[in-house]
Amino acid sequence: MILLAPMEGLLDCLLREVLTSVGGVDRCVSEFIRITDQLMPKRVFTRIVPELLNGGRTRAGVPVHPQLLGSDVQCMAENAARLAELQPEGIDLNFGCPAKCVNRHRGGAVLLDEPELIHAIVAAVRRAVPASVMVSAKMRLGYMDDSRTLDCARAIHAAGASEIVVHARTKADGYKPPAYWERIAAVREAVPLPIIANGEIWTTEHAALARERSGCEHLMLGRGMVANPALARQLAGGATLPWAEVLPLLTSYLDLVRRHVATKHQAGRIKQWLHYLRRHYPEAEALYDDVRTLTSVEALAAYLQPP
DSSP states (O other): OEEEOOBTTTBSHHHHHHHHTTSOOOEEEEEEEEOOSSOOOHHHHHHHOGGGGGTTBOTTSOBEEEEEEOSOHHHHHHHHHHHHTTOOSEEEEEEOOOOHHHHHTTOGGGGGGOHHHHHHHHHHHHHHSOTTSEEEEEEEEESSSSTTHHHHHHHHHHTTOSEEEEEEEETTTTTOSOOOGGGHHHHHHHOOSOEEEESSOOSHHHHHHHHHHHOOSOEEESHHHHHOTTHHHHHTTOOOOOHHHHHHHHHHHHHHHHHHSOHHHHHHHHHHHHHHHTTTOHHHHHHHHHHTTOOOHHHHHHHTSOO
16 A cells, blocks of 8 residues: 655645546545644635545545644544544544644644653544544654654554554654664554555665565655655556656646646746656756746746647
8 A cells, every 4th residue: 555645835635636646546645734722614624635525535536534733632533523524534643743833832743752642632533533434643753762652653553543654753853864664663563553654765666675674565655756756656566657748747737736826836836846856857857957947837837838
């Protein structure tokens, strides 16, 4: 099973739409929906996860599990119950975000120092939603160190979650290489749940190493999939994607961005994806050099037209 990771500010519903059309992705997790001290209206959920208005799936038919982030047990449960009314296949809980502003307000990875609270959140959400709705969690190895990795994983399991994604770094590690896939193996051995390995999987070779070192068959792809849209498809035995087939994806993405993103941010979003594509495609490097100073999406669109 291959999951598509959330990436705040990049891998949102628009890029999910394009990437899942390539094939190989079995499930997506949305960017986190921040829960503080109030019950969110349903329009907040459908704004961040518009796939909820399409049976909880992308146009390619890939299910999307909305992700909630917060530390107020009752409020998380109440919002999960309201979200469940929109009939997602599952709801994911974020215990991995390393952003300082999120951690400062007791969200994301900072909760990995409080496995008792993690247990309470997961258990409350599990009780609040129908049994047919999967409850899963995404965690890192820890906050400043990995001394409580197993405590947190066991707390999630004991609270009734169905699976856990483990990003193979602590909050202190951030996104700096390497990812410590071998440390996920202890989680897999300690917790009788499906464990999904995540972090620093850029290529099929990385995927093979992640599986070997973690012992996990299932993977979550993030930046690697943004850089190489065919990565999930390749892991399923499919073909690579030549640059000539990436250009139509960029054009489709540009059309979506034009319709749904504020004008002043449109060119930036296209260049942001191009920046990642440079890692895998020399042609993207050349194109990025041509357009990096452009601020008009119309001018940028001209570069995406076939010769």
